[in-house]
Amino acid sequence: MKSYHTDTSMQAEVFTFYNLLMNDLPLNPVAAVTHPDPYPYYAELVTHKPIYYDAALGLWIATSAEAIEAVLTSELCRVRPASEPIPKALLGSRAADIFGALVRMTDGPSHGPRKQAVSTSLGSLVPEQVSEQSQHWAKFLIDEIKPQADPTRFMDFAFRMPVYVVADLLGVLAEQLAEVAVFVKSFVACFSPLSDHVQLEAGKVAAAQLFDLMRAQLATQPAGGLLTHLALGFKPEEAEIATANAIGFLFQSYEATAGLIGNSLMMLATQREVYQQIKADPSHLRLAIHEVSRYDPSIQNTRRFLAQSGVVAGQAMKEGEAVLVVLAAANRDPAANSEPALFKLDRPVRKSFTFGLGRHACPGETLAVTIAEAAVGQLLATGFDPEVLADGVTYRSSVNARVPLWTTA
Ligand code: HEM
Numbered sequence: 001m002k003s004y005h006t007d008t009s010m011q012a013e014v015f016t017f018y019n020l021l022m023n024d025l026p027l028n029p030v031a032a033v034t035h036p037d038p039y040p041y042y043a044e045l046v047t048h049k050p051i052y053y054d055a056a057l058g059l060w061i062a063t064s065a066e067a068i069e070a071v072l073t074s075e076l077c078r079v080r081p082a083s084e085p086i087p088k089a090l091l092g093s094r095a096a097d098i099f100g101a102l103v104r105m106t107d108g109p110s111h112g113p114r115k116q117a118v119s120t121s122l123g124s125l126v127p128e129q130v131s132e133q134s135q136h137w138a139k140f141l142i143d144e145i146k147p148q149a150d151p152t153r154f155m156d157f158a159f160r161m162p163v164y165v166v167a168d169l170l171g172v173l174a175e176q177l178a179e180v181a182v183f184v185k186s187f188v189a190c191f192s193p194l195s196d197h198v199q200l201e202a203g204k205v206a207a208a209q210l211f212d213l214m215r216a217q218l219a220t221q222p223a224g225g226l227l228t229h230l231a232l233g234f235k236p237e238e239a240e241i242a243t244a245n246a247i248g249f250l251f252q253s254y255e256a257t258a259g260l261i262g263n264s265l266m267m268l269a270t271q272r273e274v275y276q277q278i279k280a281d282p283s284h285l286r287l288a289i290h291e292v293s294r295y296d297p298s299i300q301n302t303r304r305f306l307a308q309s310g311v312v313a314g315q316a317m318k319e320g321e322a323v324l325v326v327l328a329a330a331n332r333d334p335a336a337n338s339e340p341a342l343f344k345l346d347r348p349v350r351k352s353f354t355f356g357l358g359r360h361a362c363p364g365e366t367l368a369v370t371i372a373e374a375a376v377g378q379l380l381a382t383g384f385d386p387e388v389l390a391d392g393v394t395y396r397s398s399v400n401a402r403v404p405l406w407t408t409a
Contacts, residue, residue, distance in 0.1 A: 002116045028054060029061050029326050033300045035397035035404055041342065042329035051313045059303075059322050062313060063329040065336040065353070070313035071323050072358040077304035077312060078107045079360060081320065083254065087191070089200055095190055095207035101244035104252060107307075117233020118245055118365040124167065124229045129368060134374030137164040148384045149324065151392065151406035155262060158403075159185065161375045162257035162368070166249050169226040171217055183210045185323050191251075194397050210250070253364055253371070259298025259403040260289065260372045266404050267292050268376070268388040271343050282377060287345050289372050290352075295343050297354035300328040301400050327353040328402070 019042030025041045032038035042063065062071045071077055080086075086103075090096040099105055103114040141160055147153040163181040172180055183206040189195050190203020218239060227246055233367075234242040260340045267288070268275045278284045304323045306312070312323070332340040336351040355362035362368075379386075388405060394402040 001036055010408040016020050022168065026296075029063070029301065029324055029329070030057060030399050032326075033398055033400060036395075038300075038328070039296075039332055042326065042332050045326070045343065046329050050281045053315075053340040055099065057324070058315060059324045060312075060315065061324050061326060062317075063326045063333075065333040065351070067313040068327065068330045068353055069357065071325050072306055072356065072360070074304075075166055076308055076310045076317070077157045077323065078104055078307045079304065080107070080156055081305040081322070082307055084319065090190065090204070092266045093204040093207060094211050095187065095204045097240070098207055098211065098247055099191070101241045102251075103245055107226075107359075113233070114241070114245065115359070116361075117230060118248070120233055121226055121229035122249075122363045122367060123323045125226065125367065127366070127370065130165070130169070131374065132159045133164050133168055134161075134371050135378060136306075137161065137168065138374040138378035140164075142378055142382060148379070148382060148403065151389055152388070152408065154265065155258065155396075155403070155405055158258040158261040158375065159254065161261060162371050163250060165371050165374075166253050166367075170214070170246055170249065171221050171225045171227050172213070175260060176213070178249070179300040180210070180213065181239055182206075183213075184254055185246075188251055188254050193399060207247075210247050210307055213245060214246050215239070215389070218243055218246070238376060249307045249404070250360075253368060255398070255401040255403055256298050257368045257371050259376070259399060259401055260293060260368055261403040263298055264289050264292045264376050265294045265379075265389055266393060267343065267385045268380075269385040269388070272387070274343065274345060277345065279380070282380065284345060285377050286369065286373050289369050291345060291347065293354045293369070294337065294350055296402070297328050297331060297352075298402055299400060300402050301326045303351060320328050327356070 026032035026035040026038050029045070032041055035041070043299060045061070045063040049061070051060065051062050051067040062068050086100045090099055103111065103118050106114060141157050141164065145153050145157045147157040160181050163184050167180045168174070173224045186202045186206035187210055189199045192208065193307050195203070218227055218231055221231070230246055231239070231242045253349055267369050268278070275286055278288060302325050304325060306317050306319050306321045309317065309319045311317070317323070330336060330353040334340055337347065353366045391405045392406055392408050394407060396405050
């Protein structure tokens with residue numbers, strides 16, 4: 001067993017020295033999420049600190065492919081701390097009921113059946129239909145928002161895309177989609193540790209509105225849609241859990257897919273040869289979006305909590321400790337991808353950790369890529385050149401999601 005204290009030896013000193021030289025490096029892996037370019041820092045962590053304890057953050061940090069696989073497949077690690085299965089700030093609200101029922105936030109015997117239900121329902125989607133619906137909503141939102149006219153509008157477009165497509169798949173009426181997008185925006189904010197009291201309370205109200213809407217939807221749903229498939233995976237008395245997980249689809253896809261759209265636009269703005277290749281042959285776009293999700297992922301990290309003391313990734317960890325799993329760093333591990341710092345459309349093998357792995361691996365990857373492909377593809381089809389987005393980008397405040405914002409016209 002390796003102790004993390006050995007990491008404070010020469011290697012770590014060299015690392016600190018490097019940090020001093022490159023004083024624009026992120027302060028830590030949480031600050032890295034919204035840093036203009038966190039990737040040289042991640043590469044250093046993968047090489048010199050594949051797993052270590054950050055005393056200032058009070059977190060174990062896993063960065064290499066090997067360490068991340070070990071954490072995400074460990075029987076000792078859980079998605080929520082045992083002392084706080086539901087965030088205290090949400091207790092007593094509909095947001096807490098939804099949170100507690102989500103497959104994403106559940107471990108133990110209830111996780112398997114819930115995972116089966118969400119995966120089977122998403123697996124029932126017909127790719128051509130989803131692609132058609134995504135193209136339809138991309139055209140609709142481009143007409144309505146006209147993001148090409150003003151870069152500050154891009155992220156409104158990117159955030160509304162996953163809501164419109166997923167809500168439509170869940171059977172929500174077209175005339176309700178704009179309202180659902182407002183509810184989802186508010187609801188997602190109440191889960192962020194960076195939200196203030198006002199955002200938290202607004203999120204709780206939105207949670208109740210979404211729940212009422214989706215429960216009514218479930219009751220009147222004609223057979224065959226995504227929601228019906230999802231409900232079939234639950235017992236009749238578990239209708240509230242099914243409803244919560246339908247809302248989970250909206251919640252899980254929201255920031256992550258908006259970020260994938262935004263980061264794909266950023267890639268086209270900066271990797272001009274890739275832009276030219278796609279312009280000449282739009283069928284390369286899907287592959288490019290897969291590579292964006294490895295190279296500049298919208299979800300940079302996730303967390304695990306020790307249910308009991310034991311050895312994880314070669315380190316002695318204690319019950320109650322938390323691990324920050326830096327998925328975006330592992331994507332740049334040379335042991336997982338050759339020449340990881342290069343953006344390559346035609347990687348013979350692409351190993352991406354962006355959608356997680358193990359029990360809690362994301363079942364929505366294909367859907368997310370289809371939505372992003374439609375959003376970016378329809379923008380390019382209008383003749384828009386993303387080069388104008390190369391300057392003026394910042395990243396939305398977040399501890400895990402890398403979502404670009406263009407704040408000036
Ligand atoms: C670019 C878009 C997306 C990214 C990067 C992403 C990433 C992830 C990651 C990293 C996890 C695992 C978290 C962990 O293990 O701690 C996850 C779980 C999950 N994702 Fe996604 N996701 C995306 C889009 C979607 C979409 C479109 C859906 C469905 C509509 C979805 C549904 C889920 C669900 C239900 C889980 C929980 C699975 C479980 O806990 O067993 N995701 N996602």
